[in-house]
Amino acid sequence: MKTLRRLFYGISLCIFLVCVAILVFTSNPEWSEKLSKKLYGEEEQQDLAVTETPAPDENVDIGPPAPQLTPLIYVTPTSQPVDEPLATKEPDSYKPQTIDIKTVVPRKAPVAKYNSPLTDKVTIPEAVSELRGMEEPSTKLEEVKNEEATKLKEELDEGDTGALLVFDQRFYPYYHMLNDSEKELYRQIYANAFGMMERFKPCVEVFSTNVGRVVEAVYNDNPVLFWVENSYGCKYGSDGRVVEISLQYNEASNKIDQSRQKFDEKAEEILQVARTLSSDYEKEKYVHDRLAMQVSYAAEAPMNQSAYSALVNGKTVCAGYTRAFQYLMQQLGIPCFYCRGYSGENHAWNIVELYGDYYNVDLTWDDAKPGNYDYFNKTDKDLQVTHIRKGASVNLPACGGTLYGNLETNYDEEPVQKESEDYSQGLVLYYDRICERIEKSGLGSATYTDLLDLSVWKELESAYANGNNNFREDYLIRALHKAGAQYCTISFSAEEVTDNAYDVTCSIVVR
16 A cells, blocks of 8 residues: 555656646747757757758859850850859869979059050160051941931841950950940940851940941950951941941951961960960960960061961961960969050050969060060059050059069070080070079979970980980079979970970979
8 A cells, every 4th residue: 555655656747847848838838849859959950950942043143153164155154143253262273283383472452553654755665666466456436327227227136236245354454344234235246246147236326436346346355356346337327326337357267167266276286285284374374385486476477467477377466376375374264364555656566464463465566576575564653664555454463473474484584594615505505494483382292394495405405315404403403402302203204396396294203
């Protein structure tokens, strides 16, 4: 009996405690939530939650594409919104790898604006005084009567409006200098130029005074349009509104498929080597040297305002040099702009971005003599008495970068290290360059490709075949000491580019 009584009291006590607990947790819901998480786990609760994904907005613009290795034509829309641009992260293949000749310093300050010097202070060196030839886009403006304007509006098609085209600001700066309606016209002009449409009506309302600004932006941003002539026509009504835009095409358009194939093949001959190099600077220098080796200045060269004249025909003027260099750099994922200006006469050169800093490059003037770097990676201050920007080019970033400037020595200058008379000047310069790379790169491995004259390559090949150790004694030992290394291995290989030039690849391992 006593046992039953004790059991009754025990059960009653348990029921009482459960009731008290229920009352306490009911009055304190946060305690209930904590207990629930302890019993069932936080992750299980999250798994039970249902997330509703909103339907995509068909009207949201897509962000710009990453730099492409093929010409930008039509971009398939993605669901990525405009506030998350696709190009904020460069493809891994474009980033500087383990070995670089300089330390990469990310840009933190805002991009500086260009300050134009006085035109009357321009002084042109005699050696390059004739190396210009840039032509501004020529315009044929025609006002038509209202009856004809109405007829053109009805008869003409808009063609391809390029509604799905997008242009990354890092690679197409002139596009982003325009307002929204001008950007629409830019896309239409680009798309119709790509399709070689000769006449079309604008897809937006535009006045005759604004068309030239848009056409110039298309031409300056897109060296891939090598078949487009540097001229256009425009008809407008009495109110100034444009009713017809006409484009002209050069002889490369007659067999456009063959022309594109030749252009791509010639470009790829350079790009396939440049892509193997270790840093953007090495890629830039290689493209500079290769074009200087393959292209000659010719004032009367056909299609000389196009990249085609330089890459395929090998003869051009400043505009052709500039657009060929711009196109190749774009394909390598390195921002490079077409800059037009004044150097005694109309002239064109490039602006290149390397790791956040900007540099001027005038390949035309560097090609005045072999192995010249007088106008390679220069600041605006360096060129203030020779190069003055004009038109929309004044809105490009100021060039104040110094990290990658003045790194190269002209072939006709006395090298810094020339203690042995056993080598030619060209080979001494090449040895200097190898040692400089070892000193600045430090421990590790890297591969570099340089364009060398046939005589320099044969001399290098002969020196190794005959067991000449002067290179090790005169150059390598000192470079290894500066790099804090004990030994290194170096191997060379060469591939013939022309009858008088070789691509020489040097593989270096420093320990």
